[in-house]
Amino acid sequence: MTAASNIQALQAAYDAAEGDKDRFGYIDIGINPETRLPVGTGRIIWTAPGTITVGLGDNRGFGGTNASDFGLATQLGGATLKVDGKPVVENGVLK
Numbered sequence: 001m002t003a004a005s006n007i008q009a010l011q012a013a014y015d016a017a018e019g020d021k022d023r024f025g026y027i028d029i030g031i032n033p034e035t036r037l038p039v040g041t042g043r044i045i046w047t048a049p050g051t052i053t054v055g056l057g058d059n060r061g062f063g064g065t066n067a068s069d070f071g072l073a074t075q076l077g078g079a080t081l082k083v084d085g086k087p088v089v090e091n092g093v094l095k
Helices: 008-016
Strands: 024-029 052-057 071-076 081-083 086-090
Touching: none
Parallel strands: none
Antiparallel strands: 024 052, 052 071, 081 086
8 A cells, every 4th residue: 555645544444454454345436416515625425426436345334245344435536437348437427
C-alpha cells in the first residue's frame, strides 16, 4: 500500500485486521439523477450518477461472503466502466 502522505492509520488498521481483508469486495455504480451532492470532495457519494465505488475486504453488508474486520470503499472519479465492451459509465458520466 502506498500514498503520497498520511497512510499510517490506514496501514495499521489493515495490518491488524483478519479475514478476507485483501479480497475484492464489490463495485457500486451511482444511478440516481436526483443526487446533487458534489463528487470529488473526499466524501463517497454512492448515489451520484456516474460514480464508481470499489470496495475491498468485508462485503457481507452487500450480500457477499468476504468476512473481515476490515473494509475499504474508494470512489473513482472520471472513470470509465464497460460491460461486454459497452460503456456503462464513460469519463464519469452514466450512459
